[in-house]
Amino acid sequence: RLERIAGELRECGIKVDVSDDINRDTFIKWSFISAMACTGAYHDVPMGEVQHEGEVRDTFVGLSRESAPIGENLRIADPVAYNLMVIDKLDPHSTASMQKDIARGHESEIQGLLFDMIDLGTQLHIDMPTYRKVAQKFQQA
Numbered sequence: 001r002l003e004r005i006a007g008e009l010r011e012c013g014i015k016v017d018v019s020d021d022i023n024r025d026t027f028i029k030w031s032f033i034s035a036m037a038c039t040g041a042y043h044d045v046p047m048g049e050v051q052h053e054g055e056v057r058d059t060f061v062g063l064s065r066e067s068a069p070i071g072e073n074l075r076i077a078d079p080v081a082y083n084l085m086v087i088d089k090l091d092p093h094s095t096a097s098m099q100k101d102i103a104r105g106h107e108s109e110i111q112g113l114l115f116d117m118i119d120l121g122t123q124l125h126i127d128m129p130t131y132r133k134v135a136q137k138f139q140q141a
Contacts, residue, residue: 024074031071032083034113036061037096041110042134044103048092056114060087062130067117069126110138 006016017026039050040062049056064083071079101108115137121128 007126021074024071024076027071027074027084028076028079029111031067031079031117032086033096034067034117035060035083036087037098037109037113038063038131038134040096040099041102042137044099047087047094050087051090053070053094059130059134060084063134066121066126066128066130070120070124073124076089114138 002018004065006018009016017025036047036050039045039056040047041054042059045056050060051057061080061084064080068076068079076082098109098113102110114131118128118131118135121131
């Protein structure tokens with residue numbers, strides 16, 4: 001049934017991926033967006049800064065590494081390499097919506113993208129020092 005619907009959407013020119021493991025695919029997206037948004041908001045930089053070696057990229061890699069053990073439970077081969085591949089293809093001037101919302105003083109997705117990731121790591125006994133460092137900045141705000 002899903003493939004039939006997907007076929008109809010593709011005929012309309014809409015890109016469709018039907019997942020064979022929605023938990024895995026959802027986590028891949030969540031972990032990437034979490035690392036991207038938290039890095040951008042923490043350093044207050046666009047994604048071009050993440051595309052070059054240095055402290056900003058190290059933060060992104062640290063966040064990606066810390067979520068990797070969760071991904072391994074879902075049979076995700078190398079989430080760090082995947083996240084770096086995606087970030088390196090982004091428009092260098094782009095920023096995450098969470099980062100924009102925080103800068104404007106609006107309600108943001110910080111609970112889901114930062115604090116929920118830390119909570120999941122805690123439940124699974126995964127050390128998350130980079131996530132905690134980022135969280136300290138926003139707990140004080």
